[in-house]
Amino acid sequence: MANQCLACGASVTKIANAVVAPWITEISGQKDPQFTTLLNCDNCEFSFFEKRFSDxxxxAMYSGYRSDNYYAVRNSWEPWYRRTVNDAYSGESDHVDERVSFMTNILISAGLQECKTVVDFGGDEGQFFPEIDIQERIVIDVSNKTLRKNVSREPSLGVVKDKIDLIVAAHIAEHVNDPIxxxxxxxxxxxxxxxxxxxxPMDRPSIKSHHGSEKYAEMLSRISTSSKRKFIAHDFASGIARQFGFSIPKRGVVKQSEHLNYYNLKSISMLLEKLGTTVLKTEATPNAKVGGLRLGRLGVLVVKN
Structure with missing residues (x-):
């Protein structure tokens, strides 16, 4: 088990046994279930799954992220993962508007109403830029999607390093192997x-001490090696509990999906300040939904010292 926090380096405690989502195992060409642990930092409260994903x-997950094959495999294991979730941020949608509005309000309330050059790291089609006065909009994204009007794409931050006024990194940090x-x-x-x-997002599962026990680990192993239908039933019950803000059921599934890392205000603020920035403004909406799923949303604006 890892013994250091990936965000601050302090000691960590195992809080749950977990299984890697079967759709990830399948889409990456693996057959046997993979097991891991959910850890929590005793200092900064950062939580993360011990397993880091291989190249x-x-x-396998991100080269065709949210493609038809991605959707088919994931939906076969998670029937509640509908097109409304998969395509929530595609094209013109209320979810895009909500996300842009949330960010814009944070920037304006901090006094940031105009920027010459804004870079959206992982910015997809360029649909997420804040509604402030921007002269140049650049996305750093590996996709070849058609960009929105007045948006350009660059392969890396180094290309535009000397002229960046604001970098947007929204809904990326929960996916990365190494947050620092x-x-x-x-x-x-x-x-x-x-x-x-x-x-x-603010989607860390609520767990109980039982989920860290060997008894639960053995039960999770049995569920994960049983029939697909049985696993889905236990996973569905866990998902329902999470959506209503309850703990994972005693016989539920603690599952590592594409989100490896769970931040709260304390952990994200401590990490960013340790790296030479000052927090200017934060905002949280714990009950924010995407495609009907409750994921929550935490926004943090910092300035480099």
Whole structure:
């Protein structure tokens, strides 16, 4: 078991046994269930799954992220994962508007109403730029999707390093293997006085001490090696509990899906400040939904020292 926090380096405690989502195992060409643990930092309250995804697993998940094959495999294991969730941020949608509005309000309330150059790291089609006065909109994204009007794409931050006023990194940090490396890279491309906006979900499962026991680990192993229908039934009950803010049931499934990391205000603030920034404004909506699923939303605006 890992004994250090990936965000601050302090000691961690195992709080639950877990299984890697079967759709990830299948889409990455693996047959046997993979088991892991959910850890929590005793200092900064950062929670994370011990297992970090391999290059093969990352490529299998994200090279065709939310594609038809991705949807088919995931939906076969999670029938509640509908098109409304898969396509929530595609095209023009209320979810895009809500996300943009949430970020815009944070920026404006901090006095940031105009920027010459804004870079959206992982910005898809360019649909998520805040509604402030922006002269140049750039996305750093591996996809070849058609971009929105007045948006350009670059392969890396280094190309535009010296002229960035604001980097947006929304709903990326929960997916990365190394949070410190990820944020260090972003911040290194900012000049002093430039800004970084980070947004993450607030979807850490609520668990009980039972989930960290050997008895639960044995039960989870039995469920994960039983029939697909039985696993889905236990997983569905767990999902329902999470949507209503309840703990994972005693016989439920603690599951590592594509979100490896769970941040709260304390952990994200401590991490960003440790890397040479000052927190200017934060906002949280724990009950925010995407495609009908309750995921929550935490936004943090920092300035580089």
């Amino acid at each position: 093969n697993e990352m490529a 490396d990820f944020f260090t890279n972003l911040i290194s491309h900012l000049n002093s006085g430039s800004y970084l906006y980070v947004e993450v």
